[in-house]
Amino acid sequence: MSYTPFFRGAAATLIWLYSAALAQASQVVTQTERDWAKQAIQQEKALSTQGAASPSNSLAVLYFNNKSGQDKLSPLQKGLAVMLITDLAKVEQLRVVERVRMQALLDELELGSSGLVDAGTVPKVGRLLGAAKVTSGDILKGRDEKLEISSSVLDIPLDKIAGQTTAAGALADLFQLEKEILFHIIDSLQITLSPQKKTELEQPLSASTPALLALFLGIEYSDQGLYELAAKMYNQALTEDPYLEIAKDALQELKGMGLIRSEGEKMQEAEEAEPSEPAAESGGGISAGTVVGIGLGLAAVGAGVYYGVEAIEDEIEGVPPTIVNVDKPDIAGCTDEMTVTFSEPMKEAYAVISPSEITTQVTQSWTSSETLKVSWTVSSSLTITIDVSNLRDTDDNALELPGDANPISFDITCQSLLM
Template identity: 40%
Template sequence: MPTRAQTLHRIEGCMQAAKLMILFIVFAVAGAAFAAQAGLIVSPDLKQKAAEAIRQEAQLAAVTKPRSVAVLHFQNLSGRPDLDPLQKGLAVMLISDLAKIDVVTVIERAELQALVEELGFGQSGLVDAASAPRIGRLLQAEHLISGALTGGPADRFSISADVLAVGTGKSTGRAQAGGSLEQMVEVEKRLLEQLIHALQLNPTPRQRIALNQPLSRHPQALMDFFKAIDAGDRGDFDRAQQLYASALQRDPGFPMAEKALAELGTLESGKVSASSVGLPENASRDDPKRIQQRRRLLRAMRHTTSFTTRLTPATPIARIPVPSGEVASPEPTPPEEPTTPGEPTTPGEPTTPGEPASPGEPNSPGETTSPGEPASRAN
């Protein structure tokens, strides 16, 4: 018969296993949510994938992803430059919303952008009507949504969109909506409802609630976000960072702008980011100028977003074996974690509250860690 200590040990083991399972589920759901909205920045991997798709065009044309849809950028036929950001912006809003319906597979915007650039359509990502079916086949999409913007009096505009069946090349439905730039969220939602009907989708009540949630309710934050996407497509990553940061300052509750900054951060470690900050193509990640560039961005964003990907307890838990028959004394509060060896703060300078050092990076001269914030542990 197991002793009380053995029983307690087994119970503790089961609880730990349950906690791990819950964490696994949470991270899996979070990863799926991120994947549904990710893909704003064209990465080298996506460019390589697009080139490979073109080389295998004949084989890809014979395969279609069931219940899949791609959204092309909208043509601005209004003659008004102030509507240009909506060309990619409307596509992003529709992609984000359609991805909330789990029975449909939505092609990422960056995947589409990489493909049209590889085909020679340029960084605008605009595709003519004659080429649209080919784009759909290369993306292995079952349906393709394309459309155009037209102007109106004052700041009003109209959108028209077609749903194309890629296999037959025929339109299976149309949608139209209009309003002012201040009403762009409501205009997109009206257009979305018609497209859902044309695609013969039937969202659940819970999905309906999610579909009513906008990317942002702040029109200018949305416009900054749309301009940032275009700047990223043109390779102007400094400008893209500024515009994403501006969108977050206008609307701190703008998760997709934060995720776009994270995507830029991923590219920052490669060749693209080196050129984008004016460094040589072979510049090291530990280059002092590059470290300063990252820290300037972190300081600008410290009140609006978080860049951490680590979940660490504020107070580490120490488990000390207690000999049989003795009563364990209360565990003392552990001291503040020391900085990782090789990452000392600058001697003789006081720490500056509110300016944390970049995780996992050595401090540059003159920059210190915040009081009470431990440095990242080395793996």
């Protein structure tokens, strides 16, 4: 069967119209996208052999590859793509492939669990998505625990790299790193921005890394069909940054599609449930500036990789350490010891011990970077106070203390010496 130029052009246009809707339109992969992905793969041979061309200004942003050796950074694979797609979709000269179309295609190609496309498969995926240009990159571990993000732009028709760049910095500066990558992509595509558009694109999706991480996890949950968990993460993202519009839109989408229960339905369900122990009050949200309290994890289906919110939070600079355990004797003796365990690796400074006259009889040591041990040998009964408020973690964040945690005070009873 022969294919006329008209047919070839119409087929390419059809693929493009299906795959290049505005990127921020949706975060839920629907049956429509899944049907499109199947059709695109079925038509692949015909289109490739007949040379159907994609629009020259069409661009697909693939997920980034985590090569840092740290599984806890894996949510950035999809998250960086989300940030770039959202920004690039605002550039009028470009037609950016919608993320859910790409996700549906990756699922159909059985790459959905990892979301990763190797270098040899990039051109094929780009053609299936109807994109003339494809950008992706790697997440690397740089010097001094910094994050490095490399990115490149592949021109598919010319089969050559149109541009490459690397951005490096702390995870807390994620929004700034994304902007470096963004403007380099735009330069690589030889696009000139107006001053107004450049100013618009310089505005961060969010300056809150915890908000962005919660958003990324919400999108990952949504892709796996775990919509209630996705909604919790979107709500958490909005707790961290109430102005994060993409999280608002994603949450509203779940509600509008009836994929999550309304508050009324949840209340009715609770009323109809059998009596049980009262649930702990949730309060108004999670502690400011942190997603640790959510207690949710993300198991990537088929990948065997666990993305714990707590593990990700360990990488965020600015999160204060806390005391997680104090192990002191119920009845302290003349010669005894206690330990204080912290949530983060700490600088090896020491607590302030009082009364001061016993300091020569007290020793302090770090049994690990998170655990301080205090030992003593005293000659009389007394009250000892251990003040740890001066301690800081290795990122120089001051210890965060609840009202009853500092100072740590208890009585030492020297019975053997009082007899």
